[in-house]
Amino acid sequence: MIRVQSERFDAAAETAALLRTARGAGAVASFVGVVRGDSGEGRVAILELEHHPRFTLAVLEAIGSEARRRFDLVGLAIVHRHGAMPAGDPIVFVGAAARHRRSAFEAVDYLMDRLKVEAPFWKREHGSGGVRWVEPGPGDRADRARWDVMETDHSQA
Amino acid sequence: MKVLFFGRLAELAGTREQVVDLPAAVADIGALRDWIAADRPLLREALHAGGTAVLVNDALGRGSAPVSEADEVAFLPIVSGG
Numbered sequence: 001m002i003r004v005q006s007e008r009f010d011a012a013a014e015t016a017a018l019l020r021t022a023r024g025a026g027a028v029a030s031f032v033g034v035v036r037g038d039s040g041e042g043r044v045a046i047l048e049l050e051h052h053p054r055f056t057l058a059v060l061e062a063i064g065s066e067a068r069r070r071f072d073l074v075g076l077a078i079v080h081r082h083g084a085m086p087a088g089d090p091i092v093f094v095g096a097a098a099r100h101r102r103s104a105f106e107a108v109d110y111l112m113d114r115l116k117v118e119a120p121f122w123k124r125e126h127g128s129g130g131v132r133w134v135e136p137g138p139g140d141r142a143d144r145a146r147w148d149v150m151e152t153d154h155s156q157a
Numbered sequence: 158m159k160v161l162f163f164g165r166l167a168e169l170a171g172t173r174e175q176v177v178d179l180p181a182a183v184a185d186i187g188a189l190r191d192w193i194a195a196d197r198p199l200l201r202e203a204l205h206a207g208g209t210a211v212l213v214n215d216a217l218g219r220g221s222a223p224v225s226e227a228d229e230v231a232f233l234p235i236v237s238g239g
Contacts, residue, residue: 050163050164050167052161052163052212052231052233054215055212055215055231055233058215120163120233122163122164122165122233122234133164133165
């Protein structure tokens with residue numbers, strides 16, 4: 001299940017839904033990203049995300065497919081929000097179901113690293129420093145690059 | 158033709174969406190990029206600086222990809238995230 005929506009999500013309900021459809025799962029790992037109340041530029045009141053209704057979803061689906069293949073997942077969920085969100089709001093949910101825990105943990109880590117750098121969302125912070133566009137930093141790119149040299153076979157993990 | 162701008166490009170274009178009558182001479186993405194930004198220097202600079210992806214009917218296209226009146230074209234900054 002991969003969705004882009006403006007509404008808040010319920011992480012527990014998303015995890016339960018993932019578990020219902022993940023046949024053969026021995027582990028589910030999940031992650032919730034939250035709008036941080038501060039950035040390098042000061043206090044952040046609102047984070048605003050713009051997306052392209054079809055292209056953004058297509059990119060998320062491509063990233064999800066790659067994660068399924070790479071980590072031999074039996075279930076996957078990505079829920080990403082768009083629109084204006086106050087600090088403290090959940091912004092992204094990622095869940096991965098696998099036969100064994102290591103694949104589930106790693107898939108979630110992998111998905112988040114790729115989403116941070118590649119998911120087409122255009123982000124603006126509204127806060128004490130005024131309004132500013134947010135772009136991935138060198139740390140995000142380094143996190144993403146880790147996976148380029150770490151292809152391993154998880155089917156027997 | 159419907160032309161969409163995303164992120165910072167919408168700010169530079171002064172709009173997120175624009176419906177235009179395409180001149181016959183504008184037949185590919187490269188020509189559209191020049192024509193659409195002709196009277197908006199900041200937008201022109203941004204579209205030529207690299208870092209912009211172009212979708213024609215939701216599919217990524219290069220500068221030589223053909224465009225026509227019935228298409229929807231979107232200009233997007235490829236840098237996003239954070």
